[in-house]
Amino acid sequence: MTATTTATRFRKYTVAGIAIAGAAAAAATLAPTPAHAAPVHEAKPAAVSVAHGKKADANDVQAKEAAKVAKLVEQGKKKHGDDLDGWIRTALDVMHAEHIPGSYQGIHKNIIRESGGNPTAQNNWDINAQKGVPSKGLLQVIQPTFDTYHVKGTKDSLTDPVANIVAACNYAADRYGSMDHVDSAY
Secondary structure (H helix, E strand, O other): OOHHHHHHHHOOOOHHHHHHOHHHHHHHOOOOOHHHOOOOOOOOOOOEEOOOOEEOOHHHHHHHHHHHHHHHHHHHHHHHOOOHHHHHHHHHHHHHHOOOOOOHHHHHHHHHHHHOOOOOOEOOOOHHHHOOOOOEOOOOEOHHHHHHHOOEOEOOOOOOHHHHHHHHHHHHHHHHOOHHHOOOOO
């Protein structure tokens, strides 16, 4: 993670700022703005391979990172189960490995508010749905936001529970510092 990424991640709204900006935050409903279009989870710079004595390109590094995340997801399903509790705990394993902040409590409260724990929930009435881009999944993410904040190695599916949680938390970290700071539509 670069110093710029770290600085960007922590240059967020304060809790008081979120309360003041509540209406604007609700209107955003997970749509990235130009100022926040870069995801927190960025590609790692090229690394030097000690074993082979050659410089690995960015694609190799990204592929290794994605494989590591995919392994965490696979292990998480076995370790934590394939239900809401398990999806959150698996997502937290991935988030920890990828330096995306968030807590079980913060994720759970937002899932219950957004989808009632239904990974196939879809909002067909808000402004995004009216524009043809409905919010979907546990944390009600729209496709453009998912595409921007998706963490490689999780499934490339908006309604996959773990991928949805991780992408939404990645977005929330970029916008608010953490999913823990989200208390309404975001």
